[in-house]
Amino acid sequence: MTHSYRITLLPGDGIGPEIMSVTVDVLKVVGQQLDISFEFNQALIGGAAIDTTGEPLPAQTLEMCRQSDAVLLAAIGGYKWDNLPRHQRPETGLLGLRAGLGLFANLRPATILPQLLDASTLKREVVEGVDIMVVRELTGGVYFGQPKGLFTTETGEKRGVNTMAYTEAEIDRIGRVAFETARKRSKKLCSVDKANVLEVSQLWRDRITQLASKYPDVELSHLYVDNAAMQLLRAPKQFDTIVTGNLFGDILSDAAAMLTGSIGMLPSASLGNSNPGVFEPVHGSAPDIAQQDKANPLAQVLSAAMMLRYGLNQPQAAESIEQAVLKVLEKGDRTGDIMSPGMKQLGCRGIGESLIKVLENA
Ligand code: IPM
Ligand code: MG
Numbered sequence: 001m002t003h004s005y006r007i008t009l010l011p012g013d014g015i016g017p018e019i020m021s022v023t024v025d026v027l028k029v030v031g032q033q034l035d036i037s038f039e040f041n042q043a044l045i046g047g048a049a050i051d052t053t054g055e056p057l058p059a060q061t062l063e064m065c066r067q068s069d070a071v072l073l074a075a076i077g078g079y080k081w082d083n084l085p086r087h088q089r090p091e092t093g094l095l096g097l098r099a100g101l102g103l104f105a106n107l108r109p110a111t112i113l114p115q116l117l118d119a120s121t122l123k124r125e126v127v128e129g130v131d132i133m134v135v136r137e138l139t140g141g142v143y144f145g146q147p148k149g150l151f152t153t154e155t156g157e158k159r160g161v162n163t164m165a166y167t168e169a170e171i172d173r174i175g176r177v178a179f180e181t182a183r184k185r186s187k188k189l190c191s192v193d194k195a196n197v198l199e200v201s202q203l204w205r206d207r208i209t210q211l212a213s214k215y216p217d218v219e220l221s222h223l224y225v226d227n228a229a230m231q232l233l234r235a236p237k238q239f240d241t242i243v244t245g246n247l248f249g250d251i252l253s254d255a256a257a258m259l260t261g262s263i264g265m266l267p268s269a270s271l272g273n274s275n276p277g278v279f280e281p282v283h284g285s286a287p288d289i290a291q292q293d294k295a296n297p298l299a300q301v302l303s304a305a306m307m308l309r310y311g312l313n314q315p316q317a318a319e320s321i322e323q324a325v326l327k328v329l330e331k332g333d334r335t336g337d338i339m340s341p342g343m344k345q346l347g348c349r350g351i352g353e354s355l356i357k358v359l360e361n362a
Contacts, residue, residue, distance in 0.1 A: 014285025056093025136249025
């Protein structure tokens, strides 16, 4: 039986359109092979939306996302929009999308592929075997807490304010996702906070600790975020699943990404309770290399695999894409960011063609 899905595509800015185009080609081939049909509808977000409509997340885009089975997002942002007022910034569109769809759980896997061991800036023996899942809270914390804004003090001085806040319910729901995730992996969960300084983190630690009694099969540990950053670089293999708040998760997932060689390899899934999920690479829009056919499309392609697995319950199709990525790397095909001696350097489109060839010969 043919399964049919409506996918909203949000290519966004910078390298977004190039990596999206490769990914759509890959999805079409896998769809044909496994009898899955996709109806792709494209919408505007970020700078591209600002240029056309004046706002970074047009209501029409959010509505189209709500009406679809899953959303595939590439990247947003660029120098051109960096000086606009906050409500018109591309990033505000992305945050609006996450909040608008209630996507509170962000899964960011960082797995070192044997084929890329030498692409990491860290020593082989440090990164070999690394397989980490960062579970980042995505719709709360300092990104969304009130009060926020630029205020003027009595002396006329400007004062910038953001508030890091979490309610018990917000901590519990991300905690449950994290424990469930750890349970499906090697049953080790590390919760990261700054409980030695922040009240919000103390609450975080208390709730996660309480929740642990419901998951006796999962081994829970806690780290302060500064130590966690150090441990990630010192001995990353001690980690399996990490759960943390929005800002700490943003930072630690970039650090975890570099263990794998390049942030150009890392996909993510943003999930909520009812709305469709958003699947996007961890990296940004890389405006410095946009439209030069240099971008690594693999994080986007692997985000499509996460979409198939977590959003559409099509694990076989996900597996097929992940295997194709491994085979392309096996052949030695590389973009510049993961290039190493003896390998063959290709552009974004070249990697796309290589993926299709591998899929067609599978
Ligand atoms: C990410 C990005 C975003 C974030 C930006 C672009 C708003 O860095 O997804 O990690 O901070 O969440
Ligand atoms: Mg980030």
